[in-house]
Amino acid sequence: MKTHQVKILTNLQVSDRYWHMKVDLSEINLTVQPGQFFNIKCDQNVYPFLRRPLSVYRIDNEEKTLEFLYLVKGIGTKRMTNLKKSTNVDIFGPLGVGFRLREEDETILLLARGVGVATLAALAYAAARNGKKVHAILSARHEDDLLATEFLESIGVIIYKVTDEVGNSDVTKVEALIKKISLYSKIDSLYTCGSKRLAKIIQKIAKRDNIPGEIALEEHMGCAMGVCFACVCDIRVGDKIKSVRVCHEGPVFPIEKVIL
Ligand SMILES: Cc1cc2nc3c(=O)[nH]c(=O)nc-3n(C[C@H](O)[C@H](O)[C@H](O)COP(=O)(O)OP(=O)(O)OC[C@H]3O[C@@H](n4cnc5c(N)ncnc54)[C@H](O)[C@@H]3O)c2cc1C
Numbered sequence: 075m076k077t078h079q080v081k082i083l084t085n086l087q088v089s090d091r092y093w094h095m096k097v098d099l100s101e102i103n104l105t106v107q108p109g110q111f112f113n114i115k116c117d118q119n120v121y122p123f124l125r126r127p128l129s130v131y132r133i134d135n136e137e138k139t140l141e142f143l144y145l146v147k148g149i150g151t152k153r154m155t156n157l158k159k160s161t162n163v164d165i166f167g168p169l170g171v172g173f174r175l176r177e178e179d180e181t182i183l184l185l186a187r188g189v190g191v192a193t194l195a196a197l198a199y200a201a202a203r204n205g206k207k208v209h210a211i212l213s214a215r216h217e218d219d220l221l222a223t224e225f226l227e228s229i230g231v232i233i234y235k236v237t238d239e240v241g242n243s244d245v246t247k248v249e250a251l252i253k254k255i256s257l258y259s260k261i262d263s264l265y266t267c268g269s270k271r272l273a274k275i276i277q278k279i280a281k282r283d284n285i286p287g288e289i290a291l292e293e294h295m296g297c298a299m300g301v302c303f304a305c306v307c308d309i310r311v312g313d314k315i316k317s318v319r320v321c322h323e324g325p326v327f328p329i330e331k332v333i334l
Pocket residue numbers: 111126127128129130143144145146147148149150151152189192193291292293294295325
């Protein structure tokens with residue numbers, strides 16, 4: 075775990091609220107797993123003092139590049155939009171525990187809400203490259219916030235778009251959609267990120283149908299290396315409740331353990 079000064083290849087606005095950054099990894103050797111994240115220094119100056127965690131959106135080992143997809147939320151991500159092509163950005167990582175892609179799985183289903191797709195896209199890419207069939211339900215407020223659809227389609231992922239605007243993104247409708255998908259395609263594993271409300275569906279289906287599932291959690295982070303305990307959440311271990319650090323024991327957890 076260390077910080078790296080990497081060159082920005084592009085840092086571009088991709089929709090009203092979202093930006094995409096691609097950095098050059100040709101000078102360093104990093105093994106990065108889908109679901110892991112980097113803690114990013116958003117400005118060359120001291121302020122904002124704390125770095126901001128961003129998941130790995132895409133890793134290209136041949137091209138030796140790493141990509142992030144980010145929602146401009148507050149001061150940190152706003153400052154990130156000022157980072158210029160050909161300058162360096164300071165990234166710390168890769169951090170945390172990534173997703174587990176089971177070799178025996180033939181078909182997986184991903185459920186992403188909003189920028190949760192940034193976290194699940196790397197997993198979709200890894201799964202598709204391993205010859206797995208990938209269904210991805212992408213949920214957002216508006217059509218404009220449905221990100222990465224072209225990229226996912228280009229790698230063969232079967233996309234289902236649901237939005238608040240259209241009125242097909244509520245829990246009941248998403249659950250019905252998963253049921254419909256599983257009628258013609260046996261789902262071997264489930265993955266989710268971006269909404270605890272939607273994650274409850276995955277937790278319910280995983281338990282009911284005995285399907286393995288994982289969730290990538292997002293919590294406010296301080297140090298992102300397990301020291302400050304700012305990102306603690308509760309999980310179930312046997313019949314006990316245990317507090318764990320999202321940055322260190324997570325951010326990916328087995329869905330059945332997480333208290334949503
Ligand atoms: C492991 C991990 C991976 C992440 N991956 C991505 C990603 O790939 N793309 C992306 O766009 N975002 C991602 N996030 C969320 C991202 O880190 C926050 O949106 C970002 O830190 C906000 O910083 P800011 O300075 O722009 O906003 P701030 O000024 O810090 O916050 C703006 C608002 O967002 C709230 N907020 C800040 N951080 C979080 C958080 N972690 N969870 C919930 N609410 C928060 C604040 O309370 C405030 O209301 C990830 C978070 C974690 C923990």
